[in-house]
Amino acid sequence: MPFTDKDTTVRIARARAARLTVPAARHAEFPSTVLRADPLALLARQDSGRVPELLPLRYTRLAASPLAYFRGAALPAAADLAATPRTGFAVQACGDAQLANFGLFAAQGRRLVFDFADFDETLRAPWEWDVKRLAASFEVTGREIGHPAAQRRRTVLAAVESYRLAMHDFARRTPLELFFAPPDPRTLRTVAAHRLGPAGRRAADPFRHTEIRDGAVKLAARAPWALAAGRIGGDSDPETLADRLCSVLRRYRRTLGPARRAMLDRYRLADAARTVPGPAGSGARCWVALLVRTDTGDPLLLQLKEARPSVLQECTGASTLDSPGRRVVTGQRLIQAAGDVFLGWARSPGFDGPARDFHVRRLRHDRSCGDIATMTPDVLRANARLCGWTVAKAHARTGDALAIAAYLGSGSGFAEAVREFSIACADQNERDHAALRRAIRLGRVAAAGS
Structure with missing residues (x-):
């Protein structure tokens, strides 16, 4: 049964009420160090039930770089997100929406598809958690590659603005139109040109x-x-x-x-x-x-x-x-x-x-993430736009696209706030990574080769 005008009015009213309760600027908030749970304790809690022989390898991988730590520290990230303001609109969240968890796949008819590649943490959750995790991943990745602050800012904003614009588009579509909606072909070509080389094609x-x-x-x-x-x-x-x-x-x-x-x-x-x-x-x-x-x-x-x-x-x-x-x-x-x-x-x-x-x-060996180290600012920004669009499509299919679009509004306030969040998150990620390396050096955490 389609929504009536009354339904639409109620949903938009809920979104406006949410904007009064949680203004866009509040999404810049990141939990203070005093209030955060100890990330190393959270990681240690996850060790229970895992293969003991592989745990040292886990910590070696986490300690490799701030980006590697970010990729593996999904539980500390979830704890941080849980302490941030919530708008009250739930979706089927990826749960770990970060650049490394997206890939290119060959679909029927040899058609290229850009999509989520990891679903281990998927659960119904606030839509903004995926967006913030995604934005932070581009800030952390940009730092890893050595992109200057101005370029990182543009990349993070591109991811969040792509999400916002896509959500406005999806809010006007029927469920069937939404299901078959394709990404922007120019952006997809830019991403594919970097991610897919001869080696990537052979792996299929x-x-x-x-x-x-x-x-x-x-x-x-x-x-x-x-x-x-x-x-x-x-x-x-x-x-x-x-x-x-x-x-x-x-x-x-x-x-x-x-x-x-x-x-x-x-x-x-x-x-x-x-x-x-x-x-x-x-x-x-x-x-x-x-x-x-x-x-x-x-x-x-x-x-x-x-x-x-x-x-x-x-x-x-x-x-x-x-x-x-x-x-x-x-x-x-x-x-x-x-x-x-x-x-x-x-x-x-x-x-x-x-x-x-x-x-x-x-097992999909046609998936290709590309070489992150060789991503130029333009290529990373194209990935950001495509990831933002992909997350928005998933959220629109499983949540209230109209309410989320109405909450986001027509301005850049939400994107700017999430950019500030991503900077605070990346700063804390570097401190957490340093704390892990220090714990390994002091023998409090066992790592392979330590």
């Missing part, structure tokens, strides 16, 4: 990551993301591992529709390897399963990644879904523009100790 071929060993198709031993079975405690012997992974895949199969189950049934498990996710996911159980077609031997790579509670849950209330894996999959389906036909979840009792939840998806 799954055969690149397989080889013939002992007369059978196996994962290539040289694959940079793969660790052979048995290298980490808890793997047990290969036969037991294969049985456990098959158990996960059987449970995962039940979450697929009939047509997708029929596709999956044409493949059998041929090999598996443990992988180590990025800084935020380091220590979580993550596997790549090589499946091959029973008749031709064509490969299919699936990622089985342990699903843990979202970092936003303590700030917003627990998810109403029955498992973290289902939460991730449901959130991904809600906000992702190009769906994954093999997306599903599973809960496996006693996989590696207690019951573990997993979300399963096709």
Whole structure:
């Protein structure tokens, strides 16, 4: 049933009331050091239940640079955002909307799609949290690359203004028009020209990551993301591992529709390897399963990644879904523009100790983030505009686009306030990163090679 004029009036009135309660300028606020939770204590709390052998690697990665720390410190970031003013309009949030969590993918018809690439923290939450996390990521990235302050300012404003303008556009569209809305082609071309090179195109071929060993198709031993079975405690012997992974895949199969189950049934498990996710996911159980077609031997790579509670849950209330894996999959389906036909979840009792939840998806080697170190201000700004548009589309599909657009208004007040927030956030991020390095140096935090 379409909204009536009365509905529209009520929604706009709510937005105006929110602007009186939380003026745009208040979004510049960042929690004071006195009120913030200890970020190292928050990170340590996340260690519970992770693979112990991988925890030193996690902290080594976090300590590599302020940008690496920012990417991995999703829980401290969520705690900071929870202490900021809220407008009262919820959406299906990415939960960790930062530059590194977006990628280019090949969709049907070889069409390029720019979209979210990570959904581990997705949950229903205030829309402004994603926007602030995104803006801060561009400030931190700009500092890492060495862009001057004036260029960083333009980049952060581009991200937030792109979000605002897109939300005004989406508020006027029907749900169907919104679903199929494409990004600006010129901006997409600029981003693709940097992110996609010959190496990126080659990575789209799954055969690149397989080889013939002992007369059978196996994962290539040289694959940079793969660790052979048995290298980490808890793997047990290969036969037991294969049985456990098959158990996960059987449970995962039940979450697929009939047509997708029929596709999956044409493949059998041929090999598996443990992988180590990025800084935020380091220590979580993550596997790549090589499946091959029973008749031709064509490969299919699936990622089985342990699903843990979202970092936003303590700030917003627990998810109403029955498992973290289902939460991730449901959130991904809600906000992702190009769906994954093999997306599903599973809960496996006693996989590696207690019951573990997993979300399963096709491993996409056509994703390309590009070399951040070589991004010029213009390229980084194009990424900012495209990310802002993508976040706005996800929020408009799962929230009240009209109310959010009415709250944002026609001026740049919100963007300027979020820019100030991003500067304060980046400053604090540098201090937190320094504190982590100091803790490693003093032996209070164990890191690989320390």
